Amino acid sequence: MFKEFKEFALKGNLIDIAVGLAMAAAFAKVTDSFVDGIFMPIVGKIFQIGDLSAWKIVLSAASTGADGEAIPEIAIQYGSLISAFINFLIIAFAMFLIIKAINATKKVEEPAPAPAGPTQEELLAEIRDLLKK
Numbered sequence: 001m002f003k004e005f006k007e008f009a010l011k012g013n014l015i016d017i018a019v020g021l022a023m024a025a026a027f028a029k030v031t032d033s034f035v036d037g038i039f040m041p042i043v044g045k046i047f048q049i050g051d052l053s054a055w056k057i058v059l060s061a062a063s064t065g066a067d068g069e070a071i072p073e074i075a076i077q078y079g080s081l082i083s084a085f086i087n088f089l090i091i092a093f094a095m096f097l098i099i100k101a102i103n104a105t106k107k108v109e110e111p112a113p114a115p116a117g118p119t120q121e122e123l124l125a126e127i128r129d130l131l132k133k
Contacts, residue, residue: 057076
């Protein structure tokens with residue numbers, strides 16, 4: 001059982017998946033900073049809407065309780081959802097381009113030619129031989 005696990009764990013595909021996962025996690029951080037730090041402020045400036053990632057629907061504003069304790073704001077943060085969706089689209093598109101490039105570099109195997117059948121002369125000779133019998 002240990003031998004089978006060792007063979008499975010050391011196969012190239014599993015190691016490739018592990019490397020790909022680590023790279024995807026790093027790429028996600030890069031796209032997250034790109035979207036939050038560059039893309040969203042530009043979109044906010046172009047459409048005059050402010051910081052899109054800070055958009056929210058406030059369900060209950062922050063307040064101070066009767067005992068003087070601060071009650072935090074309760075809000076639906078849909079701006080961060082939009083930001084996460086844009087992150088997803090960027091990552092999905094980048095992965096699509098990477099997979100497309102990898103598939104383009106793979107050599108397409110040409111199908112083996114179909115086995116050649118007998119020629120017309122061979123068929124006629126066979127028919128002639130059968131008629132002679």
